[in-house]
Amino acid sequence: MADRRTQLVTRVRGMLAEAVGSARTRLGAAQDELATARERRARIRRAAEAVPARVGAERDRRLAEIDARHAARLADLARRAADAARREAPGAASADWSGWRPTPATRAEPPGALRVGTVAVAPDEPVPALVPLLDAGHVHLSGDDRAGTEAVVSALLLRAVGRTEPGRVRLVGYDPEHLGGGLAGFAPLGTAGLLTFVGPGGLGRLLDDLVEQIRRINETVLAGEHGSLRELAAATGRRPEPWRVAVLLGGDELSRHERGQLDRVVRTGASCGVHLVVRGMSLPDGPTVTRVRMAAGGAHVGDLPVRLDPPPPATLVTETCRMVAARVNAGPTPTPFTDLLPPVDEMWREDSAHGLTAPIGEGPQGRPVLLTLGDYPPHALIGGPSGTGKTNLIFAWIGALASRYSPAELEFYLLDFKEGVSFARFAQGRRDPSWLPHMRLVGINVNTDREFGLALLRFLAEELRRRADAAKRHEVTKLAELRAVDPTGHWPRIVAVVDEFQMLLAGRDAVAREAADLLEDLARRGRSQGIHLVLASQDVRGIEALWGRPALVAQFTLRIALPKALRILAERNDAAQSLPRHHAVVNAESGMSEGNEVARIPSAGDWDTWSDLQHRLWRMRPPDAAPARLFDGDAVPRLADAPDFQALTAPETGTLRAPVALLGEIIDVQARSATLRLPRAPGRNLAVLGTRVDEACAVLDAAARSLARQHRPGGARFSIACLDPDADPVARALYDDLDDAAWYDEETVAELVEETADGLGAPGAAGTPHYLLLFAVDAAAGALAARVGGRTGLERLRRILHDGPERRTHVLAWWRGVARMRADLGGSGARTDQIGAWVALDTHGGELGTSLYPGTGGPDWYPRPWRGLFFDRAVHRTGQTIIPYGPSR
Numbered sequence: 001m002a003d004r005r006t007q008l009v010t011r012v013r014g015m016l017a018e019a020v021g022s023a024r025t026r027l028g029a030a031q032d033e034l035a036t037a038r039e040r041r042a043r044i045r046r047a048a049e050a051v052p053a054r055v056g057a058e059r060d061r062r063l064a065e066i067d068a069r070h071a072a073r074l075a076d077l078a079r080r081a082a083d084a085a086r087r088e089a090p091g092a093a094s095a096d097w098s099g100w101r102p103t104p105a106t107r108a109e110p111p112g113a114l115r116v117g118t119v120a121v122a123p124d125e126p127v128p129a130l131v132p133l134l135d136a137g138h139v140h141l142s143g144d145d146r147a148g149t150e151a152v153v154s155a156l157l158l159r160a161v162g163r164t165e166p167g168r169v170r171l172v173g174y175d176p177e178h179l180g181g182g183l184a185g186f187a188p189l190g191t192a193g194l195l196t197f198v199g200p201g202g203l204g205r206l207l208d209d210l211v212e213q214i215r216r217i218n219e220t221v222l223a224g225e226h227g228s229l230r231e232l233a234a235a236t237g238r239r240p241e242p243w244r245v246a247v248l249l250g251g252d253e254l255s256r257h258e259r260g261q262l263d264r265v266v267r268t269g270a271s272c273g274v275h276l277v278v279r280g281m282s283l284p285d286g287p288t289v290t291r292v293r294m295a296a297g298g299a300h301v302g303d304l305p306v307r308l309d310p311p312p313p314a315t316l317v318t319e320t321c322r323m324v325a326a327r328v329n330a331g332p333t334p335t336p337f338t339d340l341l342p343p344v345d346e347m348w349r350e351d352s353a354h355g356l357t358a359p360i361g362e363g364p365q366g367r368p369v370l371l372t373l374g375d376y377p378p379h380a381l382i383g384g385p386s387g388t389g390k391t392n393l394i395f396a397w398i399g400a401l402a403s404r405y406s407p408a409e410l411e412f413y414l415l416d417f418k419e420g421v422s423f424a425r426f427a428q429g430r431r432d433p434s435w436l437p438h439m440r441l442v443g444i445n446v447n448t449d450r451e452f453g454l455a456l457l458r459f460l461a462e463e464l465r466r467r468a469d470a471a472k473r474h475e476v477t478k479l480a481e482l483r484a485v486d487p488t489g490h491w492p493r494i495v496a497v498v499d500e501f502q503m504l505l506a507g508r509d510a511v512a513r514e515a516a517d518l519l520e521d522l523a524r525r526g527r528s529q530g531i532h533l534v535l536a537s538q539d540v541r542g543i544e545a546l547w548g549r550p551a552l553v554a555q556f557t558l559r560i561a562l563p564k565a566l567r568i569l570a571e572r573n574d575a576a577q578s579l580p581r582h583h584a585v586v587n588a589e590s591g592m593s594e595g596n597e598v599a600r601i602p603s604a605g606d607w608d609t610w611s612d613l614q615h616r617l618w619r620m621r622p623p624d625a626a627p628a629r630l631f632d633g634d635a636v637p638r639l640a641d642a643p644d645f646q647a648l649t650a651p652e653t654g655t656l657r658a659p660v661a662l663l664g665e666i667i668d669v670q671a672r673s674a675t676l677r678l679p680r681a682p683g684r685n686l687a688v689l690g691t692r693v694d695e696a697c698a699v700l701d702a703a704a705r706s707l708a709r710q711h712r713p714g715g716a717r718f719s720i721a722c723l724d725p726d727a728d729p730v731a732r733a734l735y736d737d738l739d740d741a742a743w744y745d746e747e748t749v750a751e752l753v754e755e756t757a758d759g760l761g762a763p764g765a766a767g768t769p770h771y772l773l774l775f776a777v778d779a780a781a782g783a784l785a786a787r788v789g790g791r792t793g794l795e796r797l798r799r800i801l802h803d804g805p806e807r808r809t810h811v812l813a814w815w816r817g818v819a820r821m822r823a824d825l826g827g828s829g830a831r832t833d834q835i836g837a838w839v840a841l842d843t844h845g846g847e848l849g850t851s852l853y854p855g856t857g858g859p860d861w862y863p864r865p866w867r868g869l870f871f872d873r874a875v876h877r878t879g880q881t882i883i884p885y886g887p888s889r
C-alpha cells in the first residue's frame with residue numbers, strides 16, 4: 001500500500017513537477033510576450049509621441065517654402081513690372097528727381113507714359129506708377145490735398161517737357177483761382193511762347209481753340225491717311241505738330257457750350273496730340289481719361305494704391321524750362337538730312353525719262369515739299385543773302401536727287417564762283433577717297449576764272465547739240481522719246497549748278513557776252529534735251545544780269561527763295577521776307593504768289609551727314625565709274641600729270657612733221673593742254689611776254705620738256721640761253737634734264753645767235769630740229785648789238801625768227817615786255833608776223849593791239865597771278881586763258 005502510495009505520490013509528484021515545469025515554461029513565454037508587448041507599446045508610444053512634432057515641422061517647412069516662393073515670385077513680378085514701366089517710361093519720363101535731366105524721344109519714338117509715384121507691390125521693388133498723357137489721353141485729378149495735386153501737375157508737365165524735343169510741348173494754363181500760381185516754375189517757357197495763360201473768362205475760347213486745332217489736324221495733317229499723329233510719326237519719322245497740353249485748374253461751373261467742347265477734346269484730342277490735365281472740373285469717363293485721386297487714406301491712380309513722388313525741385317523746373325526756352329529761341333532745330341533720302345533698298349530706283357523729282361524739306365503740314373526739274377519747270381533760280389543757307393540747300397537737293405537716281409539717270413556739273421572748297425568733297429580727295437558717282441565736274445575757287453564757267457557752258461552746249469542731233473536722227477524731239485527709241489543709249493539728265501553765277505555775267509566783256517548767249521540757248525533748248533540749269537546767287541545784281549534778258553529769265557520757272565531773298569520771286573510776292581531761318585519758299589510758278597510753298601530745309605552741309613550718304617552711293621557705283629574732274633582755281637597743275645603730256649611719244653624713226661609744245665593747262669572741262677604746233681612753216685615761234693619770272697619760266701619749261709618727249713635721244717637740239725639770274729634755277733634744271741642741250745649766257749648768247757643764223761643756209765640744216773629757249777632775251781640787247789661779220793646779233797636773231805621755222809629752227813623766247821620785244825624786232829613799227837604765237841602774262845590787252853592781235857584795241861585781258869593769255873594766230877580767233885604748269889622739280 002505504501003508502495004502504491006509512494007508510487008502514487010511519486011507519480012503525482014512527477015505530474016506536478018511536469019505541470020510546474022510546463023507552467024514555468026508558459027510563464028516564461030508569457031513573460032517574454034509581455035515584455036515584447038511592453039516594448040512594442042513603449043515603441044508605439046514613443047512613435048506616437050514623435051508624430052505631431054514631425055508633422056508640425058513639415059507643415060512649417062512647407063509653409064515657409066511657399067512663403068519664400070511667393071515672395072520671390074512677387075519680387076520677380078514686381079521687378080518685371082518695374083522693368084516694363086521703365087521701358088514704357090524711359091529716361092525723363094520716370095527717372096528720380098535726384099538724377100533727372102531731359103531725354104527727348106526721337107521723332108518716330110513714342111514719348112511714353114509719365115511717372116507720378118510708385119505702386120508698393122513688393123517691399124524692395126517699387127513699381128513706377130505711370131500715367132499716359134502725350135499721344136495717349138488726359139489726366140483728371142481730385143482730392144483735397146492741394147499740395148499733392150500741384151506735385152502731380154508739376155511732375156507730369158516737367159516729365160512731358162523733358163521727354164520731348166525742346167518746343168514740341170506747348171502748355172496752356174487756365175487757373176482762375178490762383179492765376180497761374182500753380183505753374184509759376186514753368187514761367188520761363190513763356191519767353192519762347194511755349195506757355196500761355198488764359199484769364200478767368202477765357203476758358204470757352206481756349207476750348208474752342210483746342211477743338212479747332214483738332215479739326216485742322218484731322219483735316220489737313222492726318223488727312224485720312226493716318227489714324228493719329230503718333231501713327232504718322234511712327235510711319236514717316238516726322239512729327240509735324242507739337243503736343244498741346246491744356247492745364248485746367250478749376251473755376252466756375254462750365255457753360256453748356258464749354259462742357260460740350262471739353263467733352264469733344266476728351267473724345268478726340270489724344271490722336272491729335274491735344275491733352276488735358278484737369279483739376280476742379282469733371283471729365284466724362286472714357287478710355288482716354290486716367291483719374292488720380294488723393295484721399296486721406298492715400299492716393300490712387302485708377303484703382304491702384306500709389307505712393308506719390310515728391311514734387312520736382314523748384315530749381316530743376318525753372319532751370320529746365322529756361323534751357324528749353326533758350327533752345328527754342330535759338331531757332332528751330334534742323335530736320336535731319338535723312339528725311340530727304342529714300343530707304344536704303346530703294347536708292348537708285350527712279351527713272352529720269354520724264355523728269356527729276358525729289359523732296360527738299362518739310363512743309364508746314366509735315367508733308368515733303370517736292371522739287372521737280374523736267375520739261376516744266378526746266379530750270380531753277382536760287383536766291384538768298386549770304387549765310388541764309390544756299391550752299392546747304394544745294395547739298396540737300398543734290399543728296400535727295402543722287403540717292404534716288406543712279407548715275408545712268410542723272411549727272412551733275414557743279415561750279416562754285418565763291419571762295420571756299422565745300423563742294424570739293426564731291427570729288428575724290430586726299431582725305432577721303434570717295435566721290436559722288438553722279439558728279440562729272442566740280443569747279444571750285446573759280447571766282448577769277450570766269451573762263452571756266454564759259455568752258456562749262458560751251459561743253460553743255462556741245463552736249464545739247466549731240467542730243468539734238470541724236471533726237472533728229474531718231475525723228476523725236478524730247479529726251480523721254482529719245483530714251484524710248486534708243487533704250488541702250490546713255491542719256492542721263494544733266495543738272496548744272498552754278499553758285500554765284502552773277503560772277504560769270506558780270507562786266508561787259510566778251511566772256512560775259514558769250515556766257516549770257518550760251519545760257520540763253522541752253523535755257524531755251526536744254527529743257528527738252530534733259531539739260532537743266534540751277535543758278536544760285538546771293539546778290540541781287542546776279543539776278544539783274546538776267547533781267548536784261550527776259551527770254552532767259554522766263555525759262556527759270558522754278559524759283560527758290562531763302563529768307564530775305566530779293567527779286568527771286570515775283571514783284572509783289574514778299575513771302576521770303578518773313579521766312580524763318582532754315583526755310584525756303586519753293587515756287588514752280590515763276591515766283592507768282594499762288595505757287596508759294598514753304599519748306600523747312602534739313603541741315604545737309606556738315607561733313608559727317610554728307611559723307612555717310614556719299615560713301616554709300618560711292619560703294620554702289622558702277623565698276624567703270626571714274627571720279628569727277630576737280631577744277632580748283634587755286635591749284636597749280638603739273639605737267640607730268642597732264643593727260644596730253646602723258647600721251648606724247650617720240651616716233652620710232654624719223655622726226656615728227658609737227659611737234660607740239662604744251663604751254664599750260666587750258667581752262668576747260670577736260671583739263672587739256674594748250675598746244676602750240678611747230679611745223680616747218682613761217683612764224684612758228686613763241687614769245688612769252690611780261691615781267692613775271694616764275695610764270696614765264698614755267699611756260700618755257702613745259703614747252704621744252706613736252707617737245708623733248710617727242711624726239712628720240714639726239715633727235716633734237718635745245719639751246720638754252722639764260723639772261724636773268726632769277727630764271728637761272730629753272731633754266732639750269734632744264735639744261736640738266738634735256739639730253740641734247742647747250743648752255744648760253746650773256747657772254748655767249750651772241751655766239752649762239754651767230755652760229756644758228758649762219759647755219760640756216762647750210763646744206764642739210766633742216767635735218768635736226770633746233771629749239772632756242774631764250775630766257776629774258778631782251779637782256780641780251782647789249783650783247784647782240786655788236787656787229788660781227790657785218791651784221792648785229794639782233795639782225796641775226798630776226799633772221800632766225802624769220803627763216804628758222806621753215807628749217808625746223810624755232811625760237812621760244814621770253815621778253816619782259818611787248819615794247820622790248822618790238823625793239824628787238826626792229827622798233828615800234830616793225831612787223832611782228834614772225835611771232836606766230838604768244839603768251840601774255842602781266843601784259844595788258846591794250847599793249848597787245850597793233851599787229852599782234854586781230855581787230856583793234858587788243859584782247860580782253862586783265863592779267864592775274866599764274867594765268868596767261870595764249871594766242872596762236874594760226875589757229876585762234878580769240879585768246880585762250882592758260883594756267884602755266886607748276887615747277888617740274
Ligand SMILES: Nc1ncnc2c1ncn2[C@@H]1O[C@H](COP(=O)(O)OP(=O)(O)OP(=O)(O)O)[C@@H](O)[C@H]1O
Binds near residue numbers: 390538600601
Ligand atoms: N537748313 C539748315 N539747317 C541747319 N543749318 C543750316 C541750314 N542751312 C544753313 N545752315 C547753316 O548756316 C550756315 C550758312 O549756310 P550756307 O553756307 O549754306 O549759306 P550760304 O547762303 O551758302 O552762305 P554763303 O553764300 O555766305 O556761303 C552754315 O553753317 C550752315 O551749316
